Amino acid sequence: MHQRTMTRIFTYVFLALSAVLVVFPIWWIFATSLETSTRAYSFPGALLPQGVVHNYVAAWSLAPWLRFLVNSLGMGLVTTLLALLTSTLAAYSIVFLPNRITKYLLALILSTMMIPFYSIIVPDYLLIRDLNWLNTYTAQIVPFAANGFAVFMLMQFMRSLPKELWDAGRIDGVTPWRYLWKIVVPNLMPALATVSIYLFLLSWNAFLWPLIVTNGPQVQPIQVGLANFLSTANGTDWTVLSAAAAITTVPVLIFYVIAQHKIVESVSRTGIKG
Template identity: 40%
Template sequence: MTALPSEVRRRGLPRRRTGGAPRPAGRRSTRIIAVLAGLLFLLPFYYVVVTSLNSASVSASVSDILLPHWQWANYSRAWAAAPWPRLFLNTLLIASATVLLALATSLLAGFAFGVMRFRGRGLLFGLVMSVLMIPGTVLIIPDYIIANDINWLDTYWIQIVPWGASVFGIFLVRQFFLGLPQEIFDAAELDGAGRLRMLWSIGIPLVRPAIVIISLNVFLASWNSFLWPFIMTSSPDVQPVEVGLAAFAGANGTDFPALSAAVVFTTAPVLLFFLVLQRHFITGAMSTAGGVRG
């Protein structure tokens, strides 16, 4: 016979938890783990900040490595080493244009692979996805030769157009469209809507989480790009900020304090960008997790 709640209390028997909110001890443990993980990820950036405020002659002791000496002259020396305002404008222009082009190609190709029905669709999509298996470094030499043949070296075009198509973006948008009811687009087609009209009026509003994720990923990748613009450009008039960091490496060695100072003020806009848009990023990521299906 099952004991009643009053009998449970009277006999001192333990009561079963029926679910609900987690225990306070569990919440505290989760928060402690989250704080420790956050500090672990912030440690490299903290080390760069400390290095940017130390002189090059500091010892290797723990106090000198972890505590700054407040050498603010490193920042003025770093700012004078390169035309940073021009480099920041170049980076913003290149990243913004790349995002717009990547969104256009991702939406168009994702809509075609996810909604339209045509022969060879699966094979063509497989060929697009196979690009992910090719290391980018093995294509640098042939890409350089092609860029030289079409006179794109040391231009904005070579930094924007080759990255204007995102395979990840195409895959993500396709998966979102595959998760939508096909009847929506069939009804729009019966009403006389064309493909572009369906994409603009129906598709884009429904795949906004994917648009947020693609925009952030492409923008951050373009902002942090170094190897490609370093090889393809030679003039500060078109180079991004990451290439400007190479100014601190010379024949006499690397000026690490000034380099660290430059890393701090070139990374700060990206951190601010993420902090401002973190709510959209998290919301988009959660919606993307629900939208990506096999």
């Protein structure tokens, strides 16, 4: 019994130390950003930050961070809504309105899960260029307005709805369109939330694609904005760079604290099915 308690304590200490180590780099962004450069470059320096704010003033004046943030949020929301809509319609068709043709079309939709985006960036880039979509929101939204994996997940969720409900609806003469919006969608809200988080994170973390199809801050997402800031601010102080990194991190931190439970659930679920 005594040994068990010891093991327990040891495990807790180990977990707590690990947690400190894992969270430390994120805290280090903020610590460095609140420090004068003389102190930041020496040891122990920023371990106890002084709380200066001039790095934020400098970083804020050097790039349109608010614009980047609005771009990321806006494109994330629009992409998520569009992909959610197209995927819900597709999954509904497969599950409730199957016929001989759609079976093959489903295979086509699901096959796109196997195409890594990196393997098609060249033709996609040339297509965007020929469409005259370079440096637009459209270029960053439309290719991701449908998603094979989201269709796949929503199909699984829809199959779990009781079939009797559908039969009853048929007898009462409810049209498929009404049935989708009045019965299926309201009953799938938790599933739709799970899929939305997956889609939003996908868009929020997009990097390579916006990097190659945009060239100005007007339409760039925040990660590309930060990366460009880092490469053009060569020679700039690490304290200012950290302030810039902190600016991009704060909204995510707030969102995570609020929706942590749902995000963890969504990721472990979508990861499992991935």
